[in-house]
Amino acid sequence: MEAILLLGSIFPFLFVACVVLGPLAIRIIDQYEKGVIFTLGKYSRTADPGLRFIIPFIQTCTKVDMRERAVDVPSQEAMSKDNVSLTINAVLYYAIDDAMKSVVNVRALEYAIMQFAMTTMRNIVGQFELDELLANKEEASKKIKTIVDEKSEAWGVNIHSVELKDLNLPESLKRTMSKQAEAEREKRAKIIDAEGELLASEKLAQAAGMLATTPGALHLRTLQSINDISSDQSNTTVWMVPVETLRAIDGLNNLLPKIAEKVSK
Numbered sequence: 001m002e003a004i005l006l007l008g009s010i011f012p013f014l015f016v017a018c019v020v021l022g023p024l025a026i027r028i029i030d031q032y033e034k035g036v037i038f039t040l041g042k043y044s045r046t047a048d049p050g051l052r053f054i055i056p057f058i059q060t061c062t063k064v065d066m067r068e069r070a071v072d073v074p075s076q077e078a079m080s081k082d083n084v085s086l087t088i089n090a091v092l093y094y095a096i097d098d099a100m101k102s103v104v105n106v107r108a109l110e111y112a113i114m115q116f117a118m119t120t121m122r123n124i125v126g127q128f129e130l131d132e133l134l135a136n137k138e139e140a141s142k143k144i145k146t147i148v149d150e151k152s153e154a155w156g157v158n159i160h161s162v163e164l165k166d167l168n169l170p171e172s173l174k175r176t177m178s179k180q181a182e183a184e185r186e187k188r189a190k191i192i193d194a195e196g197e198l199l200a201s202e203k204l205a206q207a208a209g210m211l212a213t214t215p216g217a218l219h220l221r222t223l224q225s226i227n228d229i230s231s232d233q234s235n236t237t238v239w240m241v242p243v244e245t246l247r248a249i250d251g252l253n254n255l256l257p258k259i260a261e262k263v264s265k
Helices: 002-025 099-104 109-125 130-135 137-155 171-213 217-230 243-263
Strands: 024-030 031-038 044-046 050-053 057-064 070-077 084-096 158-166
Touching: 002 024, 024 031, 031 099, 057 099, 084 099, 084 109, 084 137, 099 137, 099 243, 109 137, 109 158, 130 137, 130 171, 137 158
Parallel strands: none
Antiparallel strands: 024 050, 031 044, 031 057, 070 084, 084 158
16 A cells, blocks of 8 residues: 555656656757767767667767769869969769768768868869860769769768869950960861862873873863853853864974074074
8 A cells, every 4th residue: 555655756756757758858860861879979870860869968879861963163273284264163972971970070071071172172273284274074073983982981981973073264365275276266167178188189180081082082171161151141251162173283383493593594
């Protein structure tokens, strides 16, 4: 009977303690989280997702989001290897692999990663000339990822990728590059035109040689030209002179000096 009375007197206190301390002892950890539990300020264990219990006032639980995150690295001025000033920004993707390290080894994890990525990005840009950087953005991104990943490994972080988004050049440099590209296109056009002229002259020379060495070929070519002209409906008048007449005139021109020389004697 005394035990029942004692239990009845204690029960209200137990009920109040459960009501007050119960919420402090219960922790619900979502599927995408993990809980880092400290006992009297010292790391004791990492709790998986689900319903978990801790000792109030003795243990604390810090939830860590394990999902992949995207960090926008702010735009900043950088100097390339060939002393060209440009503005560059990037986006960094990472996820936490070790919840304990992300809580114990670093304070303000995302801020630390962003600051280190900014410094690394400036250093890597300084290792490339402007043309190399524009042509090999992926290579520069891989170098930034490797360096940041090595540093953040101690923070329990895995860097998935780093992507350079924008490379903003000064307006004067943009105009210069545009003129350079235009001059390069004009150069290629002139080279192609010259190569075409050379090829055409070679073919014309071959055709002239064949016409000169083949009897009657020049006459047939003349007849073909006449046929092409006759199909034109314009008022063009064509006077045809036989080739033999031209040859006779040429021979007469060669003969007249000889006759004049004999007459003078």
